[in-house]
Amino acid sequence: MLILLWESALFFRQVSLKEFLGTTRWAPTFQPPGFGVWPLVCGTLWIVIGSALVALPAGLVTAIYLSEYAHRRTRAVLKPVLEVLAGIPTVVYGYFALTFITPGLQKLFPQTEAYNAASAAITVGIMILPMVASICDDAFQAVPVALRQGAYALGAHRRQVVLRVVLPAALSGVMASYVLALSRAVGETMIVTLAAGARPNLTLNPLETIQTMTAFIVQVSLGDTPAGSIAYHTLYAVGLLLFLITFSLNFVAQRILRRYREKYQ
Amino acid sequence: MSEDSRRFATKQDPTKALLRRNGRAPWLELVFHGLCAAVAWSALVVLAVLLFYVTKRGWSVLSWQFLTHAPSRFAHKAGVYPALMGSLWLIGLTILISVPLGVGAAIYLEEFARPTRWNRFLELNIANLAGVPSIIYGVLGLGVFVRWLQLGRSVLAGALTMSLLILPVVIIAAREAIRAVPDSIRQGAYALGATRWQTVRDHVLPAAMPGILTGLILSVARALGETAPLVTIGALTYVVFVPHSPLDPFTVLPIQIYNWASDYRREFHDLAAGAIVVLLAVLLSINAVAVVIRHRFEKYRPR
Numbered sequence: 001m002l003i004l005l006w007e008s009a010l011f012f013r014q015v016s017l018k019e020f021l022g023t024t025r026w027a028p029t030f031q032p033p034g035f036g037v038w039p040l041v042c043g044t045l046w047i048v049i050g051s052a053l054v055a056l057p058a059g060l061v062t063a064i065y066l067s068e069y070a071h072r073r074t075r076a077v078l079k080p081v082l083e084v085l086a087g088i089p090t091v092v093y094g095y096f097a098l099t100f101i102t103p104g105l106q107k108l109f110p111q112t113e114a115y116n117a118a119s120a121a122i123t124v125g126i127m128i129l130p131m132v133a134s135i136c137d138d139a140f141q142a143v144p145v146a147l148r149q150g151a152y153a154l155g156a157h158r159r160q161v162v163l164r165v166v167l168p169a170a171l172s173g174v175m176a177s178y179v180l181a182l183s184r185a186v187g188e189t190m191i192v193t194l195a196a197g198a199r200p201n202l203t204l205n206p207l208e209t210i211q212t213m214t215a216f217i218v219q220v221s222l223g224d225t226p227a228g229s230i231a232y233h234t235l236y237a238v239g240l241l242l243f244l245i246t247f248s249l250n251f252v253a254q255r256i257l258r259r260y261r262e263k264y265q
Numbered sequence: 266m267s268e269d270s271r272r273f274a275t276k277q278d279p280t281k282a283l284l285r286r287n288g289r290a291p292w293l294e295l296v297f298h299g300l301c302a303a304v305a306w307s308a309l310v311v312l313a314v315l316l317f318y319v320t321k322r323g324w325s326v327l328s329w330q331f332l333t334h335a336p337s338r339f340a341h342k343a344g345v346y347p348a349l350m351g352s353l354w355l356i357g358l359t360i361l362i363s364v365p366l367g368v369g370a371a372i373y374l375e376e377f378a379r380p381t382r383w384n385r386f387l388e389l390n391i392a393n394l395a396g397v398p399s400i401i402y403g404v405l406g407l408g409v410f411v412r413w414l415q416l417g418r419s420v421l422a423g424a425l426t427m428s429l430l431i432l433p434v435v436i437i438a439a440r441e442a443i444r445a446v447p448d449s450i451r452q453g454a455y456a457l458g459a460t461r462w463q464t465v466r467d468h469v470l471p472a473a474m475p476g477i478l479t480g481l482i483l484s485v486a487r488a489l490g491e492t493a494p495l496v497t498i499g500a501l502t503y504v505v506f507v508p509h510s511p512l513d514p515f516t517v518l519p520i521q522i523y524n525w526a527s528d529y530r531r532e533f534h535d536l537a538a539g540a541i542v543v544l545l546a547v548l549l550s551i552n553a554v555a556v557v558i559r560h561r562f563e564k565y566r567p568r
Contacts, residue, residue, distance in 0.1 A: 058304050065301035081309050087548065088315070089490025091519045092541050095526045096315055099322075099534055126311055133308075145280065152283035159297040180396065187398020189493035190519075194526055214400050214493070221407065221497045239404040243397065250396035254389075 039200035040238065043117070043210035047192055050121020050206060051128060051185045056178055058125075059132025066133065067140035068162050086130035094194030097123035102195060109207055115197025118206040123195060124188050128181040135180065139173020140166055176256040183249035187242065189214040213242050319545075323538030331539055345540050348521035351420070352489060352547075354508050355517055358424030359431065359488055360481070366428070367435030368477060374436070375443040376465050395433035402430045403497025411498050418499040420508050420515045426494050431484040438480020442473040475559045482555035486548050492519035518544045 062082075066075055102119040106112045112119075143166050151161045167174070197209035198219050211219070220235050331344045378384045406426030416422040446469050454464040470477075495517060508515045516524075518540060525537035 058307075061301050062305040062308060065305035069298055069301055070305070078305055078309065081312055085308060085312050087486065087490075087552070089492065089519055089544065089548070091490070091492040091522050091526070092315075092319070092545070095522060095534075095537055095541060096318070098526060100315075100318055129308065149280055149283060152280060152287065155287050157287060157291070157294050158284065159294045162297075183396060184398075187400065189398065189400045190523065193493075194523065214398065217400055217404060218493065218496050221403070221499060235404060236408070239401055243401050246396065246398055246401075247393060250393050253396075254392060 037213075037238065037241065039202045040211060040213045040216055041241075042202050043192075043196065043200070043212040043215070044186055046117040046206055046210055047121050047124055047188065047196065047212055048182055048185045050118060051125035051188075052178075052182060054122055054125025055129040055132050055181055055185075059129045059177070059181070060136055060174060062129070062133040063136030063140060064162055064167075067137050068158065068166065082130040082133055085126070086134070088127075090127060090188065090190040091194070093123050093127050094191040097191055097195035105207070112207045113197070113209050115195065115199075115209040116207045117196050117210045120192045120194075120196035121206065123191050124185050127188065127191065128184050131184065132177045132181045135177030136170070136174050139170035139177070142173065143169045172256050172259055176253045179249050179253040179256065183246045183253070186249070187214060187246050189218060193218045213238050217242075316545075319538050319541050322535050323540075323542040326535050326539035327542060332543070345518065345521055345543055348516050348518045348540070349543070351508060351515040352517040354420050354515060355423050355427065356485055356489060358420060359427040360485060362424055363428040363432055363435055363484075364481065367432050367481075368439050370432075370436050371439030371443055371477075372465060372470075375440050376461070376469065391433050391436055395437060398493075399430055399491055400493040400497060402426055403494030405429065406494060406498045418514050420513060422498055423495055423515065423517075426498055427488045427491065430491065430494060431488050434484040434487070435481055438484070439473070439477045442476025442480065443469060445476060446472045478558050479555050482551060482558070486551045486555075489517075489548060489551070490519055490544065492523055495520055496523065518547070 062078075066078060070078065097119045101122055102112070102114065102116065105116065105119055147165055147169060148161055151165045156164075192212045193215045196212060196215060198211050198215055199209045200211045200216070201208060203210065216238055217235055220231055332349065333344060333346050374384065374388065403426060406422060406429065410416045410422040410425050411418060414422075416425075450468050450472060451464055454468045459467070522537050522540045522544065525533045525540065528534070
């Protein structure tokens, strides 16, 4: 961690924090260089929003099905499927996004660029879905059976029990899973490097090429950047920003999780 | 006796009995049930499509030659041999580094450490480190191992970075396994005059072994598929030979996949698919080994 701070400090000695956070042109290797980090943050934001749209509702619903509806044998099939999905390396997902989902999108929307935010976001969503589903499932399982039976005894149907008893009782676990999933989406690297492209782009169109913070780190370390140059230091500045974002997200998730654990013990 | 109470008197699941009493589900219930089921099963569909697509594309390039040849500028001559061997080297070194450190830290935290504020702080940090994106470890590895310790872009630098990456997971898994060992085992050993270290070595560790091994194997599987940190420390070079010492440059399977996938020529995309099939096969067999080991050890677990 100290290394990260030190190298970033070297960066901020040459580029003011005001320029880093206050301008919108990101071109550290060009002449004249620009160090406004917002295009990269915007790219990351696209991925996070897109993948959240895919994974958060689908993950929750999957967990509801697994925990409340599925037969024990169905569970025994679907759980391993989710585990395998979670275990697939991200570079494989990246390949899938680039060669399968992007051509599909191009058929639907012909103006789609070969590298685009939408395809990467969908695939990141698929990648984080198993995590959302499994943490939500755990949270549902932790809700005491007595709570459900009480509702059934009052004449409730299954959907009513799920939506009005189990879900509110497990809400903190669901929230924690969401925050953790967002943190994973922020830090995801290979999918966005392969499928979203490498052009810093402050855009509102998800079908355009973008660049995320993680993809920038990969791009810079691919080129032979001499140690000590300003581009080398930007690596650490972006890394530090990324670390701070994910660390605070994880911290929040842990807080939520701990509070909910105390509830039913 | 009413019908309801008779149902409860038998050994039936009370939830099911209550549900039956509440009558047939209205259509909204059925729609909700159907929606949940459809979304959940779509995970299976996605997995099937992904596997089928990759296998279909990769099938044409898979051959013995693909496994034993080096990558090449010509698609029809290319293979994954150096990448496969590089992956093995990397994983071997990573295990050598992370097992003593990870298991040692877990034993310390579970068996020796007192719950002081410092130790609680340590625990919180380990949990947080497990959630840090892998590319941050790559940036760190670049700064510490490649540049500062002058290890260059070697297997050793890669393995050290990977160890950093999987250590939190190994420690957490090992701690949980150790915590699951019942206290009666420890007390039995102490009652017979064993010292703390003898107790840990002869009783706690063997009992916790299946859990530790499973956690270790799963994190190794994760390290095998990890690309980003290695790209960052600079393993993405054109390597056509197998490393002979820990200080040689190297390439691994995921990087080879990335390399081929980012090529613009279609036949190289097929090569990437082939390499993916090889990688997934390796990962699946590693997971199978984890299952087998867990089974075997569970037989000897003290009851």
